Amino acid sequence: MDTKIVRIDDSNHDEVICEAGRILRDGGLVAFPTETVYGLGGDALREDAARKIYSAKGRPSDNPLIVHIADVSDLEVLAKDIPQSAYKLAESFWPGPLTMILNKKDIVPYGTTGGLETVAIRMPSHPVAAGLIKSSGIYVAAPSANLSGRPSPTKAEHVIEDMQGRIDMIIDAGAIEIGIESTIVDLTVPVPMILRPGYITADMIRDVLGDVCYDRTVLTHSITKDKPKAPGMKYRHYAPKADLTIFEGDNAKVVARINELAGQHVRAGHRVGILSSSENAGLYTAGDVVIVGSRRDEHEIAAHLFDVLRHFDHINVDVILSEGFNEDSFGQAVMNRLIKAAGHHIEHVG
Numbered sequence: 078m079d080t081k082i083v084r085i086d087d088s089n090h091d092e093v094i095c096e097a098g099r100i101l102r103d104g105g106l107v108a109f110p111t112e113t114v115y116g117l118g119g120d121a122l123r124e125d126a127a128r129k130i131y132s133a134k135g136r137p138s139d140n141p142l143i144v145h146i147a148d149v150s151d152l153e154v155l156a157k158d159i160p161q162s163a164y165k166l167a168e169s170f171w172p173g174p175l176t177m178i179l180n181k182k183d184i185v186p187y188g189t190t191g192g193l194e195t196v197a198i199r200m201p202s203h204p205v206a207a208g209l210i211k212s213s214g215i216y217v218a219a220p221s222a223n224l225s226g227r228p229s230p231t232k233a234e235h236v237i238e239d240m241q242g243r244i245d246m247i248i249d250a251g252a253i254e255i256g257i258e259s260t261i262v263d264l265t266v267p268v269p270m271i272l273r274p275g276y277i278t279a280d281m282i283r284d285v286l287g288d289v290c291y292d293r294t295v296l297t298h299s300i301t302k303d304k305p306k307a308p309g310m311k312y313r314h315y316a317p318k319a320d321l322t323i324f325e326g327d328n329a330k331v332v333a334r335i336n337e338l339a340g341q342h343v344r345a346g347h348r349v350g351i352l353s354s355s356e357n358a359g360l361y362t363a364g365d366v367v368i369v370g371s372r373r374d375e376h377e378i379a380a381h382l383f384d385v386l387r388h389f390d391h392i393n394v395d396v397i398l399s400e401g402f403n404e405d406s407f408g409q410a411v412m413n414r415l416i417k418a419a420g421h422h423i424e425h426v427g
């Protein structure tokens with residue numbers, strides 16, 4: 078399949094959105110930017126479009142898709158038994174990086190929800206995403222536009238790498254601002270439950286709803302037998318090709334331990350990637366040091382994390398040694414993704 082790749086800007090904005098909308102209405106697939114990561118869109122109410130999405134991503138079909146809407150009133154078209162909390166969250170955080178799980182109405186096919194009675198709904202704030210949903214006149218099912226298991230795409234280059242030849246169109250709007258997928262909160266349970274941490278933090282949700290809890294599997298640093306409630310969270314994810322280990326603890330000791338191991342690997346003829354903060358980058362004595370951002374700025378780390386993981390694949394490292402980062406507020410979502418990328422390999426140093 079020929080994939081049309083278009084860079085969108087002020088001069089062609091309306092034209093591109095219009096063409097992409099037509100493709101979606103015809104049951105085709107379009108990758109487009111959102112404020113979190115690039116999404117791979119198809120008509121959420123068509124089983125055949127959902128099947129195409131799963132096939133383009135190589136994704137297991139029990140892993141449900143998020144339905145993207147352009148107006149809060151669309152909630153009532155797609156979901157039933159909507160609690161007051163949904164409207165409060167929508168008022169505070171939509172359009173934006175928050176996905177709500179609600180009971181689905183019959184109109185939403187099981188092909189989109191992976192066979193579940195619930196549906197994930199999000200109203201994105203990125204102008205291209207919002208414009209596309211509005212102009213297409215449909216609800217847009219969109220997982221992240223990566224091949225299943227790979228890091229989510231935060232640049233059009235990542236989408237092209239994974240999806241060229243597999244979908245109809247890719248809209249290139251440059252680098253994505255947030256860089257980590259939306260927060261998912263389940264509103265079908267008595268106490269709203271975070272299934273996937275993201276830019277909208279537990280504290281922000283608590284400020285609006287008073288109470289929120291976590292799916293236990295989100296919090297643990299080690300592999301557990303518990304099954305996550307968001308089916309997608311159970312798969313190996315974000316994984317670079319090389320083995321990745323995270324080192325946590327006192328900063329000086331972390332740097333010393335990474336230097337010790339990097340030296341051993343280099344002497345053994347391995348190529349070593351070091352995922353470093355800007356503060357520590359000058360302290361490493363061996364390996365390919367790649368800066369993900371400042372230890373003091375989790376937003377900067379989030380924006381670069383998936384790009385850095387893909388970069389390690391491009392330069393073909395055999396092993397990746399990574400610093401651990403602060404897990405306060407948005408840092409929790411960042412570490413959730415890094416820990417998944419590491420397959421839960423974490424070493425605690427002194």
Ligand code: TXA
Nearest residue numbers: 113115116141195196197220221258259307308309310
């Ligand atoms: O930021 C985002 O949410 C991006 C952009 C494109 O909007 N989308 C995204 O979609 O991350 P995806 O498909 O890569 O991740 C969706 C996650 C999966 O972990 C899936 O299991 C979960 O949402 N999910 C979807 N529907 C669900 C449901 N009904 N119940 C529980 N989890 C659900």
Ligand code: MG
Nearest residue numbers: 220221229309
């Ligand atoms: Mg994904």
